[in-house]
Amino acid sequence: MKNFIKLVRFEFNRVAPVYGVLAILTLLIQIVGVFVTTNGYLNSVNELKQMGTIDDSMITSDIGTMGMMRYTSTLWFLGPITFCAAALLIYSLFIWYRDWFGKNTFVYRLLMLPTQRLNILFSKVTTVFLMVIGLVAFQLILLHIESNLFQMLIPKAYFSYANINQIIRGSYYLSIFYPASGILFFSRYIQGLLGLLVVSTAILLERSYKIKGMVMGGCYAALILLLFAVPYLLQVFNSSYYLFSSEIFWISIGLTVIISIVSILISHHLLNKKVTV
Amino acid sequence: MKKYWKLIALIIFSGISISTFYLVTASAENSYPQYTIETRSGDKAVIKDLVLSASSYNEYGDYYWDTIQIDAEGTIGSKDVPFAEQLDMAYQNDLSVQKIYREHRGFFRSKNWDMAQFY
Numbered sequence: 001m002k003n004f005i006k007l008v009r010f011e012f013n014r015v016a017p018v019y020g021v022l023a024i025l026t027l028l029i030q031i032v033g034v035f036v037t038t039n040g041y042l043n044s045v046n047e048l049k050q051m052g053t054i055d056d057s058m059i060t061s062d063i064g065t066m067g068m069m070r071y072t073s074t075l076w077f078l079g080p081i082t083f084c085a086a087a088l089l090i091y092s093l094f095i096w097y098r099d100w101f102g103k104n105t106f107v108y109r110l111l112m113l114p115t116q117r118l119n120i121l122f123s124k125v126t127t128v129f130l131m132v133i134g135l136v137a138f139q140l141i142l143l144h145i146e147s148n149l150f151q152m153l154i155p156k157a158y159f160s161y162a163n164i165n166q167i168i169r170g171s172y173y174l175s176i177f178y179p180a181s182g183i184l185f186f187s188r189y190i191q192g193l194l195g196l197l198v199v200s201t202a203i204l205l206e207r208s209y210k211i212k213g214m215v216m217g218g219c220y221a222a223l224i225l226l227l228f229a230v231p232y233l234l235q236v237f238n239s240s241y242y243l244f245s246s247e248i249f250w251i252s253i254g255l256t257v258i259i260s261i262v263s264i265l266i267s268h269h270l271l272n273k274k275v276t277v
Numbered sequence: 278m279k280k281y282w283k284l285i286a287l288i289i290f291s292g293i294s295i296s297t298f299y300l301v302t303a304s305a306e307n308s309y310p311q312y313t314i315e316t317r318s319g320d321k322a323v324i325k326d327l328v329l330s331a332s333s334y335n336e337y338g339d340y341y342w343d344t345i346q347i348d349a350e351g352t353i354g355s356k357d358v359p360f361a362e363q364l365d366m367a368y369q370n371d372l373s374v375q376k377i378y379r380e381h382r383g384f385f386r387s388k389n390w391d392m393a394q395f396y
Contacts, residue, residue, distance in 0.1 A: 008284065009280060009281055009284050012283060012284050012287070013280070013283060013284075130284075130287055130288065133291045133295070134287045134290065134291050136291075136295070137290060137291035137292075137293075137294035137295050138290075138294070140295065140298050141294055163302075164302050165302065165303050178298070181299070181303075181356075181360070181363070182299035182300070183360055185295070185299060238387045241386075241387070241388070242386055242387050243386075244364075244365050244368070244378070244382075245364045245365050245367045245368060246360075246361035246362070246364040246365050249364050
């Protein structure tokens, strides 16, 4: 356990500067976006006023009101989120390959550490997972900040208020990151953790058997995707609701547990017996 | 300990931010309007089994808020019911119908859940 925590610390500290930049970039772009969007909106309000539309309700019926609900679908808002998501996806692969292809094959030292080799896997997966959770938490704070900024910048007549919950439910992408209840949040991110585990197992397969392993890893990941799709495919093939959504939920929880165990067992075997430097 | 501050800061920050959202913000903001059936005259027992299923929207009508059920007792929102029933509301928001299909799962499997086709 102690070794695991030390490894997580090591892994996180090594990516922390880049991670910090990612968070600050998100903050800057989204905040600048608020000002730019507000400016653009107020400009078009002024234009309308100069053209002779004095009535506020006429203006809002023409160009709509402004607020977070509208901002969350702009590139200023979604761009940084997409960028961070892509960066973390790439890093979930890079966190492994940097040890093999970096200077003086660092993985050699990692594998020589006097600890369970499985800890290397767990520490890498945990690091990426914590990075995801951290950004998801950071975005929540940003939502509060941006919401308040809009409230300050836009005159009351043109402002449409939405609370945080409404902002999230009103946006397709945000509802994915923040499901409706705590239990759903938990189950969704545990499944994300499983995804990271499966990716790591696939990478270890590739590292152990090279080209052949790459195919095996791909097949393994595809098989798991298929398993998770089975409950939904049953719905489609039966042309009606074969399973209730609560049943699908429990099935996917069960699948998550089983596949985690299988993934860990495979990775354990590969790390101890097959992996090459 | 000093080496760990980044990691600890990240974990504490995430924990506070997300748990505040789910424990405080979401539950406080997720309140729905309370409707009651008022008895002006007549026998109250007649509407004992009456349930009005409704959906609430925000004031602009563009944001779907919650499914609510109004009966003689008052208003039930989706957050008031157990978790499994909350999930099944995606297909069937009438709790009395949900109760029937929990008791007769085999019969309801692969059936359309539109109650109009049963009665």
